[in-house]
Amino acid sequence: MSGVERAAILLMSLGETEAAEVLKHMGAKDVQKLGAAMATLSNVSRERATEVVDAFIAELDSQTSLGVGADDYVRRVLVGALGQDKASGLIDRILLGRNSKGLEALKWMETRAVADIVRNEHPQIVAIVLSYLDPDQAADVLGQLPDRMKSDVLMRIARLDGIQPAALRELDEIMEKQFTGGNNLKASSVGGVKVAATILNLMDSSEEQAIIGRIGELDQELSQRIQDLMFVFDDLADVDDRSVQTLLRDVGSETLGLALKGADPRVRDKILRNMSKRAAEMLVEDMEARGPAKLSDVEAAQKEILAIARRLADAGTIVIGGKGEAFV
Structure with missing residues (x-):
């Protein structure tokens, strides 16, 4: 089971009220992924559910101790997992209630709706908004903007060196007028x-x-x-074996087989070497049985795997790097 599937089973085991309380503290993307996983769950045996819950309790027991305040524990776990910079925003939202709902609301919207909202704004405004979104959501929004805007906006993102609190608060107020929310913002380093x-x-x-x-x-x-800091699928050939093995645990076999259809031989060999002999043989058999695949489907599968790799790298679970070692 993937981590998302285990989380979905755990939440469904908790019950509606408790699951809702957990989801309140999660970001838009994670809620969407968990919601989709819960919607597709079926025929989960009592043994499987018990296994997931027991594993969670064991993990919790290994990280908590009596006498530790809940706020202190959450703060330490987040900083330990994400680092001080990445954890600060989550700590604010969970513990301090500093929720920038104007801009934050964009993370919950369909990318087409976000693109419609920003397409007539100044490119600098668009650059700040996209920098505030999660990278995969920002990529989808940028792809739906007029061609003449795309390179301009990306250049402005690359040149951003943070944004003053007053400017960010003003932008948040503009976004808030279009939906709902507050404007309590800290200084932010974006772009x-x-x-x-x-x-x-x-x-x-x-x-x-x-x-x-x-x-x-x-x-x-x-x-x-920009190119020096990009991590592309072929760069997986240079990732250490342990990180590749960790990555493969979160990648479905169908996605992996499709992605390897157009992969460099070095990447294909790297992946197969880090699988069990039987799993590698089954993967090769599936790839041969599948036949030709559309280039767009192959690229989409590779992008999906790269997104998983970046997520694991951001969490400190694996180490990856482009030519400029952007993702470490």
């Missing part, structure tokens, strides 16, 4: 070359090349810096 590289990594390959090409025409140095 930068790494953010631009991450967003670009998550876009379709054809658009990725077109955008980086247009940026190169305007600023070759910036274009090269």
